[in-house]
Amino acid sequence: MLSGSYNHFLVLISYLVAAVASFVALDMAGRITASQGRAARWWLVGGASAMGFGIWSMHFIGMLAFKLPIPQSYNLLITLYSLLVAVGSSGYALWLVSREELPRKRLLVGAVILGAGIATMHYTGMAAMEMEPGIDYDPLWFVLSIVIAIAASAAALWIAYALRSDFSAFRHFRIAAALVMGVAVIGMHYTGMAAARFPLGSVCGAALHGGVSPQWLASLVGTSTFAILGLALVTAVLDRRLQERTQKLSQSLQQANLELTHMALHDNLTKLPNRVLLEDRLGQAISKALRGSSKFALLFLDLDGFKAVNDVYGHQAGDRLLLQVARNLKSGLRQEDTLARLGGDEFVLLIEIGEPADAAAIAEKMLERVGLAVMVDGTELNVSGSVGIAIFGEDGHTARELMANADAAMYSAKEQGRNGYCFFEPSMNKGMHEQLAMIQELRKALELDQFVLEYQPKFIAPAGQLQGVEALIRWRHPTRGLVPPGTFIPLAEKTGLILEIGRWVLNEACRQLMAWDSEGHHIPNVAVNLSAAQFRSPGLMGKVKEALSKNGLSPTRLTLEITESTAMHDPEVSLAILQRLAALGVRISIDDFGTGYSSLLYLKRLPAAELKIDRGFVKDLVPGGEDAAIVSAIIALGRILNMSVVAEGVETQSQQALLTELGCTSLQGYHLGRPAAPDSIAERF
Structure with a gap:
């Protein structure tokens, strides 16, 4: 027998090539799994080529490491055929591990097919030497080499399938797996080489017939192997980085979606569930209750005195204050309870109960927590709460019914003195239905021309020359009769209709003043009240200009009245708005003065021409009383700020005399003149 020897350096190189090819194969399996459509097919072709070339190159590097004492060469066609076998079997292996599942039976069949392919590649490569006489294989070693090929294939398939999903998480495992697979691949090769017997006198037929020389084969194998493996590895690394960036972007988008979803379902200020999430939880609670597995109550909480804090x-x-109240309320809840904020100072609590008394106990605890003092910038703020309770089944079977009835019960609690709770009763619904009906009718009142203006005169003290008139809106309803402003104005503000109503009032007052002029009645000035919503609306300047221009009215004959609390709500913003209005030439009057919280620093900067003393200080006015002292102080302040001072609500002769004595500039009230229709005003002046 001819005995051969091995170049140990090339043996080491063959192992490294097998290990690198195994690593690339594992990486390709992950790339194929992560891709779809055409991209997955191209990864399969590229992976099969890289893995096939790696196994084929390992074989021929091992053959180059093997030296016989005779010239060696290889048949080019057979060599290339062995390469095709390697690529084909590799492609099948990668396709197999890219499937969603790899059951044991499929694993065994795949291992047999892949192992047979590797063995075929090996022995076809040996046949490329065209030895004469042919190579004699030891049966035991021959069978062992095939067993090793199948076992190595089974291990490779299982490892590739198990580690295909996340490259970064299994990086170290893949390196170790690639090293183990490299040992298995070269183990098959060198076991097959150990099975080969070369009889004495054997010659290499490929060398005799002009086959590929070992030197040329070494160049071909080395160049193609490292080019393909290098390209595959670089491509895989770049793709992995792209996927990592894509994954990070996907995670960022997912996080953003979660945040957006959270924002859509929670209140921005308190971070409590909002109306949308409450309705979802309420729907779940109703479904659970209908199955008979629970009973629940809805508690509607509205803060008492919160508007005063804002003003x-x-x-x-x-x-x-709202944020701290929300924290206080939440601190005493169970995990299964839902506390939501609907907006403003309205909260709703959804709780499971055993009996109605449980809801009452929870309501009492809520009121206790709402009543806790809250420190804001060194100031102690106190509010109370009114709670309405609706029980599922007894007080409604739908979310809408329960919400409406709990709301009605809350209003009943307010009417009974506030800082308490009420269970819903059917009689409470009447008031709610009437309010909803009035809102619907209010929406149509402008279209149906149901609003009218009455005008109350203002006189220079004590009761001399007419200074002007104040426009006061009235709603003449066809069935309800005369609806007082105190009834419908809050509804108009609540629904936003106040903006359109206010626009109509402004235009109608200007029109009427010019109509009086054309009739020969000289009314010096008309005053129009601006609601807080009107004052803050972006279109205010445009509406004032439109009313003046449309009716040809001089701006100096129009007075715009805003309450003190509105002017001081956000002093800097209010100052800017008032300055723009004053620049038009209209007069500014601060209404209800003395009831708000004015800063003298801002008050002296306001371009106001008039202060109106609130009627509350005039109602009980007597010489030497507290109200007289307050009125006197306001009048003195007006003089210092160069503003005229108007007292409203003058109803008696004694009030008229005392206000004149105190130095009030102008007077307005029932004693001097009640609000009247335009014709009555025209007859009088």
Whole structure:
């Protein structure tokens, strides 16, 4: 027998090639799994080529490491055929591990097919030497080499399938697996080489017939192997980085979606569930209750005195108060309870109960927590709450019914003195239905021309020359009769209709003043009240200009009245708005003065021409009383700020005399003249 020897350096190189090819194969399996359509097919072709070339190159590097004492060469066609076998079997292996599942039976069949392919590649490569006489194989070693090929294939398939999903998480495992697979691949090769017997006198037929020389084969194998493996590895690394970036972007988008979803379902200020999430939880609670597995109650909470906090201390203080109230309420809840904020100072609590008394106990605890003092910028703020309770089944079977009935019960609690709770009763619904009906009718009132203006005169003290008139809106309803402003104005503000109503009032007052002029009745000035919503609306300037221009009215004959609390709500913003209005030439009057919280620093900067003393200080006015002292102080302040001072609500001769004595500039009230229709005003003046 001819004995051969091995170049140990080339043996090491063959192992490294097998290990690198195994690593690339594992990586390709992940790439194929992560891709779809055409991209997955191209990864399969590229992976099969890289893995096939790697196994084929390992074989021929091993053959180059083997030296016989005779010239060696290889048949080019047979060599290339062995390469095709390697690529084909590799392609099948990668396709197999890219499937969603790899059951044991399929694993065994795949291992047999892949192992047979590798063995075929090996022995076809041996046949490329065209030995004469042919190579004699030891049966035991021959069978062992095929067993090793199948076992190595089974291990490779299982490892590739198991580690295909996440490259970064299994990086170290893949390197170790590639090293083990490299040992298995070269183990098959060198076991097959150990099975080969070369009889004495054997010659290499490929060398005699002009086959590929070992040197040329070494160049071909080395160049093609490292080019293909290098390209595959670089491509895989770049793709992996792209996928990592894509994954990070996907995670960022997912996080953003989660945040957006959270924002859509929670209140921005308190982070409590909002109306949308509450309705979902309420729907779940109803479904659960209908199955008979629970009973629940809905508690509707509205804060008492919160508007006063906003008016006096501003919205920032109000927000901080709401935030602390929400924390106090949440601190005593169970995990299964849902506390939601509907907006403003309205909260709703959804709780499971055993009996109605449980809801009452929870309501009492809520009122206790709402009543806790809250410190804001060193100031102690106190509010109370009114709670309405509706029980599922007894007080409604739908979310809408329960919400409406709990709301009605809450209003009943307010009417009974506030800082308490009420269970819903059917009689409470009457008031709610009437309110909803009035809102619907209010929406149509402008279209149906049901609003009218009455005008109340203002006189220079004590009761001399007419200074002007104040326009006061009235709603003449066809069935309800005369609806007082105190009834429908809050509804108009609540629904946003106040903006359109206010626009109509402004235009009608200007029109009427010019109509009086054309009739020969000289009314010096008309005053129009602006609601807080009107004052803050972006279109205010345009509406004022439109009313003046449309009716040809001089701006100096129009007075715009805003309440003190509205002017001081956000002083800097109010100052800017008032300055723009004053620049038009209209007069500014601060109404209800003395009831709000004015800063003298801002008050002296306001371009106001008039202060109106609230009727509350005039109602009980007597010489030497507290109200007289307050009125006297307001009048003195007006003089210092160069503003005229108007007292409204003058109903008696004694009030008229005392206000004149105190130095009030102008007077307005029932004693001097009641609000009247335009014709009555025209007859009088």
